[in-house]
Amino acid sequence: MAISLKGDQKLSTIPPTKSKSLRINLNTDIYGTFAEIGAGQETVRNFFRAGASSGTIAKAMSAYDKDFSDAIYGIEEDKRYVTEPRLKRMLRHEIDLIEDRLSRNKHPEKLFFSYANTVATIDFAKKFKGHGWVGIRFQLDPLEEYNEIILHLRFKETDARLQQETLGILGVNLIYGAFYLNDNPKELVKSFYDNLDEDQLEIDMINFSGPRFMYVDNRLMSLQLLKNGMTNAVMFGPDGINLLPAQILYKKNILALRGSFRPVTKVNMDMYEKSKKLFFAENKVTEKNTKIIFEITLSNLRAEGEINERDFLDRAELLCSLGQNVMITNFQQYFKLVEYFSEFTKERMGLAMGVYNLIQIFDEKYYRNLSGGILEAFGKLFYRDLKVYMYPYHDQNTDEYINSENLKVHPRMKELYKFFKNNGKLINIDDFDPKILDVFSRTVLKMILKGEPYWEEMLPKGIADTIKEKRLFGYSKSKLRR
Secondary structure, three states: OOOOOOOOOOOOOOOOHHHHHHHHHHOOOEEEEEEEEOOOOHHHHHHHHHOOOOOOEEEEEOOOOHHHHHHHHOOOOOOOOOOHHHHHHHHHHHHHHHHHHOOOOOOOOOEEEEEEEEEEOOOOOOOOOOEEEEEEEEOOOOOOOOEEEEEEEEEOOOOHHHHHHHHHHHHHHHHHHHHHOOOOHHHHHHHOOOOOOOOOEEEEEEEEEOHHHOOOOHHHHHHHHHHOOOOOEEEEOOOOOEEOHHHHHOOOEEEEEEOOOOOOOHHHHHHHHHHHHHHHOOOOOOOOOEEEEEEEEHHHHOOOOOOOHHHHHHHHHHHHHOOOEEEEEOOOOHHHHHHHHHOOOOOOEEEEEEHHHHHHHOOHHHHOOOOOHHHHHHHHHHOOOEEEEEEOEEEOOOOEEEOOOOOOOOHHHHHHHHHHHHOOOEEEOOOOOHHHOOOOHHHHHHHHHHOOOOHHHHOOOOHHHHHHHHOHHHOOHHHOOO
8 A cells, every 4th residue: 555645635536538438338238329420539439449348339420421410310490510409319319229229128227328419629710619519318227218418518729639639528527427426416517527627618508307307406507517617607598497698699689687686676677677678779679689688696696605506596586487587607897798798799788787886887996907907898898889777776865866967986987987978888777666766685685584574565576476485585484573
């Protein structure tokens, strides 16, 4: 046994890619197919090289030619190949072939799987780094229905060969995790970066389904991607299913509302309705081509220390019940959020915010890490086709309503503020309800936690019932004050 010395550092216990591949190959029951399009047969190559692969690999193929691919898997409605529907079609087709060609009577213990990826690597001009869809359909008991894990990745490397190798390692991690880490989805997600670095790829969407993942909330899995530094933004729809931001926001007008939504109040929804009305009145904006997003920053979720997953799900539950798309981001500064949106669209964007958030935008301390300071941030923020819709604040001391006309910013920021205001970038939300301006989420939350009455009146219709029915935000009938 090796000697341990004082000062020794703990070494990683992550099994190398070859060991993962070999363990799967040596399992006498795991058996499946590999269908890889767009980046070589990089995943299955690891299994071939590990040895003992004859009992694991039923088939390995690459349907590169579009006509052959269409002949095998059919034609997608949008005629595209690097898409989630294409991946799902590949996974199901290959499993159907296994079930059709192999007798369950002859192989009663076999655990079938199909692994697939459809990928576009970096282009010749190196302007488009590439992205892809990766997934596995598998069973953990011969009598069970199949489980499925699907993810989307964006390459960060600028060499096609390196991207191929990265994809191969990720594929092994996915297959290994599906079979050996399925009882702990959080660790499974974390394992995707085994033997990889964050600067090699970004994973910005994942969805679990199947009998072994019935208890998994995919919104929480999105949160894991953010917490693990795998991506800077995740998105899910009203049904709680994770969405790919690039797909949803592509060439769309975007209106975003940032808040804590803990819980969502009448003020939040009034800001939403009034800013939406102003945004749709813009010449370049149509309702059909617009996506509205309720955004929560990771720093907001960490406001009280570690992220409380129950608290996160409570907020998500309410916003989803209102039929909203929700985005969680790692962008504390607004200009970074706008830059992110600009990756997918050149159409008009809108930000709806209260006075406090607008004051923060004009605070120099948030831009000390930029070489160009606040001017660089504002250049990135307002260079785009962007409008800021400002919701007023009621100063209870003076009984004054603060908007862009009487807002006071730091003397050094006055001229900069005037410049953007006079250029029509800042728009007041004048049509507001003064009766609800003094409603704050933190006040409502305290009332709920203390069991105080009348908090229901501060929330949109139906929200209080949802909180009571699902016991969100610590609501309990036993706390109610008589």
